[in-house]
Every structure is written in C-alpha cells, then in structure tokens.
Amino acid sequence: MTNPAHAGTTAPVLEVRDIVKTFGGVTALGGVSLELRPGEVLCLAGENGCGKSTLIKIISGAEKPDSGSIIVDGEQFTSMDTTDALKSGIQVIYQDFSLFPNLTVAENIVLTSAVAARQRLFNGRASRPAAQQIVDDLGLTLDLDAEVSALPVADKQLTAICRALVHEARVIIMDEPTTALTQTEVGRLFAIVEALRARGVAFIFVSHKLDEVLALSDRVAILRSGRNVITSPAAELDLRTIAQHMTGQVVDDSRRVSELAPEAPPVLEVEHLTLPGAYHDVSFTLRRGEILGLTGLLGSGRTEIAESLFGVHPYESGTVKVDGVPTRLRSIDDAIAAGVGYVPEDRLTQGLFLEKSIADNMVASSTDQHRTRWLTLNKRAIRRTINSLFGRLRIKAPNVQAPVRSLSGGNAQRVVLAKWLARRPKVLMLNGPTVGVDVGSKSEILDILRAQAAEGMGVIVISDDAPELVASCHRVLVVRHGRVVDLLEGDEIGVESIRKKVAA
C-alpha cells in the first residue's frame, strides 16, 4: 500500500550509505545503503545471518560501523551513539520490547525519554499525563497503571510503541513485530502503523513473516550476505520472487509428504489427556514416520499439550504410550528417558549455552547417544554428528567452534534444532520450528524433518503457519479452547482450510 502523500516526493528522513561492519573475520555488512522517506514503511528482508540486526544496531547507535555514514534529516553521522539516535527520533522496538516488567505502563512509556533527557530523579506519578496523552491520541485502551509484567504480549508491544512516540519518533524500527501476535492483534498493530505513517512517521519492519509485512510495506529491501540485492516497490514483488532474491535460488514450498507404510506402528498414543484450565480430553495417535501438525490460535492450548507431553506441566489425567509402552510423563527427565524431545518456542532463553561453541551446544544433551560399547565417549561419532548437522542445517558461522553468542538469531535456532536431532528421539515435538527463520532455511528445515520422519521418527509440528503445515504434515490436529476440534487429512489439508478451521 503506497502512501502518495510521502512516497518519492519528500527528502529522506534517514539515509544509510555504504555501511561496512566486520566482526573478527566475518563481514556482517559489506557496504549496505538504504533510504527511507517520511511516512514510508520499508520491509528489510534477508536470510538468517545476512546482516539485518547488525544494520539496525548501527542505525540505532548500539554498534559502530567500520565505515560508511548515516544521514538523518540531512545531518551526517559517521557513527551514532544511542543518545544521538534517540535525539534524532530513531527508535527500535526489539522482539523482547526492552520494557521494565516491574514498572507500570505509564512509567515505561515515559522512562526512556527521562533517561535521554538525563533527568536524575524519575517521578513515576508525573509520567501519567504524558503517557495518557499518547494513549488517547492513538485511541488505545491500555491500562496505564497496570504493571507491565502482567500484560499480554500485544499490550506490551503497544506500550513499547507509545514509548517510542513520547520521544517524537520519526523512524520506528520493529524487529519481528508480528511473531507473538494473533491475527486480530496483527490487524490492530497495522492500523496503528497506518495512523502513524499518515502523520509522517516512517517504519522499518524486519520480519520473516513476509506475507504479513508485504501487505503493509511500500518497499522491500533485500540483503544477502551483507549486501543489497534489490530494493523494490512491494507491489512489484511476490513471495516467490522475494525468496529467490534472498537465497539466490528457487525455493520449493510445495506439499511433499511421503506415503506412510500401512503397517507403520504408533510411536505415541495419547488418550483423554486433561490438564484443567489448559486442555481437556485430548486424544490422538502419532505413527512412526509421521509428521503431525498441531495448530490453533495462540492460547488455544496447543503449546500446553506439547509441554505436558514433555513433562514441563504434567497432565492431570489420561494415558500416554510411547512405542506401545504405557509411560507416565511427570517430568522432563521422564520424557527424555521415554524418547520424547521438545524444541520450545522461546529457543534463545531455553537451552543454549551462549558462551559455549556451536559444537559443544549441539552435543550437550546427547552424550549418552555417543558412547562406545565400552561406555567411553565416541569422539569420532560425535565429530561426525556435529559436522553432519552443521552442514545439513547450513549454520552460518566460520566453523563449529564459534561461540553461539556470535550467531544471528536464526542461526542460534538451528543450533537448538541440531541439539535435539543429535539425540535422535523417538518423538520430536517442535514449537514454531521456523519462526524467525528465513524462507530458504524454512524449506531446508522442513526437508530435515521429512528426512528424520523417513528414518522412523514421529514428528509433531506445533505451528500457526498454515503453509508450513501444508508443506510438511501428513495430518493436522486443530485445537480450540483446549479441545481437539478437527483432524484434517490428505486433500483436506490446505492453507485456506487450516486458516478457516483455526479461526472458526
């Protein structure tokens, strides 16, 4: 959707010229340029590790470039610090929103501007009128006195947007803004973005959910390996073309599920599983070699079901059999011992040792699977597993010894996936396996799951990404208000049918 009032006619509010940034031997940005006009929405897209976050950090003063310049309203900076960026009206809303959980909404909205103005004493009460004005101005219903820790994710995001506006933001950069939102909340966010751009606020969206951001963006800038590939009006691009520019190759997102052997035995049998307040009377069977989708809106109970099967929040009643053996999953240890694995949604905070190497992280929880028959560590097998997973998951890093902390978000996610694959569980559940992962890698990750299933693993993909479910799942369970309400099979599985069932 273009904004004729602003597009192309006015001077840029932000220009980035020939930015170069290296980390040790890695070139994160090899001379990137961009420009952004008032009221414009630019989507910044590219594969994991192509340099998006590094560019954002440089624009917001969190990192210094090796060379290049940033021009805000005609004023040139060779590098900015965070205060320069704030004063120039550049605001970044990261995925975690960087809010203070124990402060109220009003205090959070006003706090950064107080810090930027170097106020020594912050008066929380005095913050209320300024916060109220912004909230009213946007027509939001946000409880200013609520403590941020108690807010749903969408309201936290709105708080972060209001905070950006206190400081007269002229450019708001949003990192994966729609990841944790329901469709209704995405609609509400986009309406706010539309209202703000009409007032001349410009946006950069960094997102892997391209279909969503395409609907809102004027232009799309694509980076590949730290360089500009193309910047083009959104109306002239479709998802397939974007994927091609991002990866440099044709991406296959078609439905590809193998024929299940008629005699494939069940690997997981769940009957009448109930956890009051979360889900009720859930029954299903997963067969060896099968990829089963578990879908539903955020809050439908889909995650809680998986977490119970992994022993995180044990179920209260019902029965579970793994490989035909009745199993009580009271703890994570029980689940792991039974051969059940779970790749959680919030991967970065769960289960990675950031200071340790990729290799160490990959095999951290699979030493038992890598022993010789004399029970000593089988170093050769470990090396083989590490090198094979490093290659198959195309982890972008100089080598397997690089610390996980130095990886881009999407690449760190692959390490978590590698860690679980190294264990070779009987049942692997993955929550949002490709959230935050670029289109090319998404298709590769689905290929890897297909290959694991073909070797006999039972795979459960918990996801609200309909195309991903269609591409990979033999059957799809739909969960609503804590109950399984539908089971889609064969030809019934399509993007529209899944979306309809989920929203019904």
Ligand SMILES: Nc1ncnc2c1ncn2[C@@H]1O[C@H](COP(=O)(O)OP(=O)(O)OP(=O)(O)O)[C@@H](O)[C@H]1O
């Ligand atoms: N602090 C750092 N030390 C070493 N290398 C780094 C550091 N920060 C980024 N890199 C490297 O720079 C490259 C670009 O990373 P960046 O985080 O900007 O990618 P990205 O496009 O945001 O990826 P994603 O979509 O996965 O978040 C990657 O190869 C990454 O490993």
